[in-house]
Amino acid sequence: MTTRINTKFAALKAEGRPGFVSYIMSGDPDYDTSLEILRGLPDAGADVIELGMCFTDPMADGVAIQLAAQRALAGGQTLPKTLELVQEFRKQDSETPLILMGYYNPIYIYGVDAFLAAAKAAGVDGLIVVDLPPEEDDELCIPANKAGMNFIRLATPTTDEARLPAVLQNTSGFVYYVSITGITGAGSAQQDAVAAAVGRLKAFTDLPIAVGFGITTPEQVAEIGSVADAAVVGSAIVRQIEANLDEHGRAKPGLVDAVLDFTRTLSQGVR
Amino acid sequence: MSTPNSYMTGPDERGLFGTFGGRFVAETLMPLILDLEREWGEAKPDPAFWEEFNMLAKDYVGRPSPLYFAERLTEELGGAKIYFKRDELNHTGAHKINNCLGQILLARRMGKTRIIAETGAGQHGVATATVCALFGLPCTVYMGATDVERQAPNVFRMRLLNAEIKPVTSGSGTLKDAMNEALRDWVTNVEDTFYIIGTAAGPHPYPAMVRDFQSVIGKEAKAQMLEREGRLPDSLVACIGGGSNALGLFHPFLDDKDVRIIGVEAGGHGLEGDEHAASLTGGKPGVLHGNRTYLLQDEDGQIIEGHSISAGLDYPGIGPEHSWLRDIGRVEYVHAKDTEALEAFQLCCRTEGIIPALEPSHALAHLTKIAPDLPKNHIMIMNMCGRGDKDIFTVAQHLGFDMASVIGETTQ
Numbered sequence: 001m002t003t004r005i006n007t008k009f010a011a012l013k014a015e016g017r018p019g020f021v022s023y024i025m026s027g028d029p030d031y032d033t034s035l036e037i038l039r040g041l042p043d044a045g046a047d048v049i050e051l052g053m054c055f056t057d058p059m060a061d062g063v064a065i066q067l068a069a070q071r072a073l074a075g076g077q078t079l080p081k082t083l084e085l086v087q088e089f090r091k092q093d094s095e096t097p098l099i100l101m102g103y104y105n106p107i108y109i110y111g112v113d114a115f116l117a118a119a120k121a122a123g124v125d126g127l128i129v130v131d132l133p134p135e136e137d138d139e140l141c142i143p144a145n146k147a148g149m150n151f152i153r154l155a156t157p158t159t160d161e162a163r164l165p166a167v168l169q170n171t172s173g174f175v176y177y178v179s180i181t182g183i184t185g186a187g188s189a190q191q192d193a194v195a196a197a198v199g200r201l202k203a204f205t206d207l208p209i210a211v212g213f214g215i216t217t218p219e220q221v222a223e224i225g226s227v228a229d230a231a232v233v234g235s236a237i238v239r240q241i242e243a244n245l246d247e248h249g250r251a252k253p254g255l256v257d258a259v260l261d262f263t264r265t266l267s268q269g270v271r
Numbered sequence: 272m273s274t275p276n277s278y279m280t281g282p283d284e285r286g287l288f289g290t291f292g293g294r295f296v297a298e299t300l301m302p303l304i305l306d307l308e309r310e311w312g313e314a315k316p317d318p319a320f321w322e323e324f325n326m327l328a329k330d331y332v333g334r335p336s337p338l339y340f341a342e343r344l345t346e347e348l349g350g351a352k353i354y355f356k357r358d359e360l361n362h363t364g365a366h367k368i369n370n371c372l373g374q375i376l377l378a379r380r381m382g383k384t385r386i387i388a389e390t391g392a393g394q395h396g397v398a399t400a401t402v403c404a405l406f407g408l409p410c411t412v413y414m415g416a417t418d419v420e421r422q423a424p425n426v427f428r429m430r431l432l433n434a435e436i437k438p439v440t441s442g443s444g445t446l447k448d449a450m451n452e453a454l455r456d457w458v459t460n461v462e463d464t465f466y467i468i469g470t471a472a473g474p475h476p477y478p479a480m481v482r483d484f485q486s487v488i489g490k491e492a493k494a495q496m497l498e499r500e501g502r503l504p505d506s507l508v509a510c511i512g513g514g515s516n517a518l519g520l521f522h523p524f525l526d527d528k529d530v531r532i533i534g535v536e537a538g539g540h541g542l543e544g545d546e547h548a549a550s551l552t553g554g555k556p557g558v559l560h561g562n563r564t565y566l567l568q569d570e571d572g573q574i575i576e577g578h579s580i581s582a583g584l585d586y587p588g589i590g591p592e593h594s595w596l597r598d599i600g601r602v603e604y605v606h607a608k609d610t611e612a613l614e615a616f617q618l619c620c621r622t623e624g625i626i627p628a629l630e631p632s633h634a635l636a637h638l639t640k641i642a643p644d645l646p647k648n649h650i651m652i653m654n655m656c657g658r659g660d661k662d663i664f665t666v667a668q669h670l671g672f673d674m675a676s677v678i679g680e681t682t683q
Contacts, residue, residue, distance in 0.1 A: 056442060056574045057559060059451040060297040060458060066441050078571040104295060105558045109572030131295040131558065135285065156299040158461055163302060181299055182459040 001148045003125045004097040005173040008047055009208040009229065018225035020045055020267040021210055023101065023234030024259075025052035025068035026085055027077025028241055033251045034072075037241075037259050038089050042096045044260040045267025048210075048230065050128065053082050053102030060130045062185035064235035067242060071249060079106045079115070083122045090123035099152060099173075101128040104140065112140055116147040126150035126173045134166045141170045150174075155201060157181050157193075164204050174208040174229065175201060182213065185235030189214040195227035221269025233266055278525035278601050281592065286475020286562075288595035294474045296561045299458045308476045310381050315483065320376065327372055328487065331405070332362045334369075336488075338495035338652070343622040351645035353638065354504070355655040356492045356520060359628065365657035366488060366516045367398035371467055373484035375402040378465035385464045386410045389453040391418055391446030391512075392582035393425025394628075394657060395469030400434035410434040413452045415445040418582060425661060443576050446586050450560055470513025471590035474561030478590050485519025492652055493523050500650060506531040509654040510634040511604070512548065512584035514593045516656035525601060534593065535637045537579035538606035548577030549606040550589040551597050564591040580609035580665065581629035583657070607636035613669055615639055616659065628657030629665065 012019045022041055027034050041049050054072040058065060086098060100119065107115050107129065119127075127144055134141075134153070141151040150173030158181060159167055168175065177197055179189035189211065198209050211224050212232030224231040240262045244255035281288040286308075294304055314320040328334040337360065341353045358366040378386060386403050388410070390396030396412040403410035412429055416438040419426055429436055442448035450468075457466045471481040496504055507524060509517035511534045524530045539547030547553055550565040557566040559574060567575040567587035577585040596602040607615075615635035619627045627635060634653050642651065659666070667674045 055572075057447060057451050059454040059560070060299075062455075063441070070442070073573065080571075103558075105566075105568070105574075106572035108558055109568065109570070130297050131561070133294060133296060133298055133301045135294050135301070154298045156297075158299050158302045160302060167298065178299065181461050183455045186459065 003148070003150050003173060004095065005048065005099070005125050005150050008097050009174060012047060012229070018228060018270045019047035019210070019230035020221065020270045021048040021050060021212070021230050021232040022046040022237055022263055023050040023052060023232065024237060024241070025054060025065065025072050026082040027054060027072035027075055028068040028238070029071045029245055029249060029251050030075045031077065031081060031085065033255060035085055035088055036256045038085065039092060040256065040260040041263060042093055044263040045271070046096065046263065048097045048099065050099045050101045050232070050234065051082065051086065053079055053100055053106060055103040055106060058103060060183055062183040062235060064185045064238045064242065068238045074249070079110050083118050086122040086124055097125045098123065099126040099128055100124050102130070104129050104131050107140065112143055116144055116149065120147055120149060124149065126152050128152045128154070128176060130154070134169065137170050145170060145172060152176050154178050157197065161200070164201070168205050171207065174210050175205060176232065177201060177209055177211045177228070178213045179211050180214050184213055187214040189220060189224055191223045191227060194224060198228050218266050218269040221266050225270040231270065236266070237263055274599070278596070279522065281595070282475060282479055288592045289598060291556070291564050291591035291594040292475055292478055292562050294561060295558050295563065296474045297458060299461060303461050304474050306381070310377060311476050311480050314377055314380060320380070323376055324373055328369070332368050332372065333360060334487065335491040335495070336360050338492055338499065341623050344619065347618070347622050348639060348642040350647065351642040351649040351651045352647065353642060354496070354650065354652045356488060356652055357655050358488055358516065359625070359631070359655045359658035363394070363398045363401050364660065365394045365398070365628065366485060366519060367395045367469060368401065369487055369519070370469070370481050370484040370515060371395070371398040371402045373480070374465070374467045375406055375408070378467070379406065381465065383463060383465035384408065385460065386467055387413070387453050387456050387464055388467045388469060389413045389446065389449040390469065391415070391449065391586065392661065393418070393422040393429065394583060394661070396434070397425055397428050397432070399467050400429045400432035403434065404432045411437060411456065413437050413439050413449040413456070415443070415449045416440045417444040418446065418449070421582060422661070445576060447574060454560070469515070470586070471515040471518045471592060472513045472560060472562060472564065472588060478562065478592055481515050482518045482522055482592060485515050486522045488516065488519035488654065489521060489523035492520060496650070496652065503527055503530055504650045504652045506533065506649070506651045508533045508535065508634045508638050508651060510535050510584065510630045510656065511589060511593065512537065512586050512630065513588070514590040516654050518590060518592060520652070520654045521602060532602045533637065534602055534604045535634045536604060536606040537577070537581060537584035537633055538608040539578040539580070541608055542606065545575060546578040547606070548579045548585045548587065550587060551593065551604040552606055554587070556594065559588055562591045564588050564594045565597070580612060580669070581633065581662070583628070583630045584633065605637055607633040611636035613666065616666060625655070626659035626663070627655060628659045629662045631656050
């Protein structure tokens with residue numbers, strides 16, 4: 001199978017530059033605003049989009065994304081509405097790869113087969129599900145691959161060489177290297193350590209390597225981009241949403257522009 | 272579903288009890304979870320490990336806890352002969368210390384130098400802080416900000432024991448959020464940190480390991496009952512939040528098929544609304560905190576807060592082994608409401624001179640419903656898993672007793 005993710009990374013390689021992956025939480029701060037941001041991301045330089053699926057208990061996320069999930073939930077966001085959002089996005093964009101990222105329980109409750117069919121139909125290209133390690137591949141990873149969707153696995157500094165083959169086995173699309181031991185939005189990615197880790201991963205796989213966690217500035221995007229196939233920014237973008245809310249937690253005028261301008265600045269790091 | 276030859280062999284090598292359990296954690300934690308599984312696999316058959324455990328259980332915790340014939344309560348109810356397994360007499364006042372002792376010995380064996388824990392009512396936090404003080408290890412306890420306010424005496428106990436308490440404001444600021452925050456800490460500090468989980472839940476091997484440490488309760492009870500009555504009990508009753516005290520009592524009896532086993536969940540204000548913590552009777556299977564188990568959740572798979580008068584029971588999940596025991600029908604699961612637990616709490620104080628914790632008051636409440644109709648030769652063991660000192664403020668409030676004004680009057 002060839003997904004939009006495969007096509008995009010092949011195109012980036014041909015272009016000779018690293019990719020820029022941006023994350024926002026679906027439904028943050030409300031459905032309409034997040035749709036508007038989503039629609040603007042490709043023009044703001046996002047080569048790949050990760051769209052968060054909100055969950056009450058995001059145990060691998062830092063404060064920024066926790067709060068984003070709480071805002072989305074308070075606004076009534078659900079998994080069906082997230083799929084609806086993707087469908088709306090696809091009406092105008094048939095090329096930008098879109099990955100859903102989140103936790104397993106909402107998918108499990110939706111029903112794995114029904115979810116995969118609906119996600120595929122909506123135009124989802126890949127999944128990142130934080131609490132499904134390779135030991136639980138039967139749950140969603142293998143069915144997702146069969147349904148023609150990439151299942152992108154996280155590799156971390158604690159993933160040693162003995163474990164890497166298991167982590168890579170059913171991974172497709174790209175490998176997401178988590179640059180720190182920690183939660184999203186914490187710490188700061190170190191170029192040297194990341195370069196060494198990417199080198200180690202490359203010895204085991206031909207898949208592109210995207211690096212995320214702890215990347216917040218255009219300079220860091222450029223640094224990480226110089227040693228990996230793509231740089232991922234999430235919390236820093238989500239914080240721009242948080243910074244543009246009124247005292248009731250509603251979007252202030254100009255929120256969408258502020259978020260997209262910030263994203264555009266970041267994405268210059270790979271161009 | 273077919274009946275297994277033994278109910279005591281689980282989990283399988285993937286950490287599953289039937290379809291429940293498993294290892295649903297982030298990749299960063301996975302190597303650590305596998306390490307822990309390996310270390311536990313080596314410690315479990317090692318006599319030296321248990322020698323140290325048993326020595327401390329005896330001299331420090333005060334085990335074995337007595338099996339006590341509750342004669343006046345038995346007379347009052349006029350039916351089954353009721354025994355209490357008195358784990359409320361343990362050091363720190365609850366069964367929690369059994370597990371903390373086991374886990375800190377394992378942490379030391381693994382060379383870990385820092386301990387973290389989550390706590391709801393504070394009992395597990397106090398027990399963890401206690402064993403950390405005993406071994407001189409730094410201890411950080413995550414506790415929901417709401418619970419910090421509700422459980423001030425336990426917060427102060429933990430501080431006296433030199434633990435650092437981190438109030439958790441994320442989510443709804445209760446036990447499940449404290450567990451999320453402890454997991455975040457663990458992900459960030461994988462190298463030196465050991466996470467002492469307080470109940471028989473979480474990723475494999477925690478549910479089995481916690482059960483094994485708590486099984487000391489059931490093993491003792493079995494031996495004590497055989498010595499006292501010359502036979503096994505007819506039934507066992509225990510309360511269930513995450514379910515570690517219940518599993519501790521139940522597990523050694525699972526293959527004694529004539530022993531009826533009953534777990535009592537917190538019914539809160541009743542199962543007709545959302546204000547309860549009965550995951551098994553009011554929830555459905557889902558995945559949270561590293562395992563698949565029954566959870567309180569909405570139709571989108573979002574987790575719902577549990578409610579109970581007892582802060583130790585208001586967790587929206589339950590240990591995966593209980594989920595399995597429910598589905599295969601080996602254990603009956605029922606619930607008792609806040610008001611019923613309060614009644615039973617007072618009954619126990621009045622007839623036995625024992626102030627029970629609100630958690631086992633739920634088990635007592637169910638016992639008062641069924642004991643009167645059982646024959647006098649029916650022997651029942653209830654796990655008195657905690658004492659009620661920590662709950663007197665909550666109970667006073669519910670009974671309309673103004674403690675502050677009384678204290679004011681007597682000191683003037």
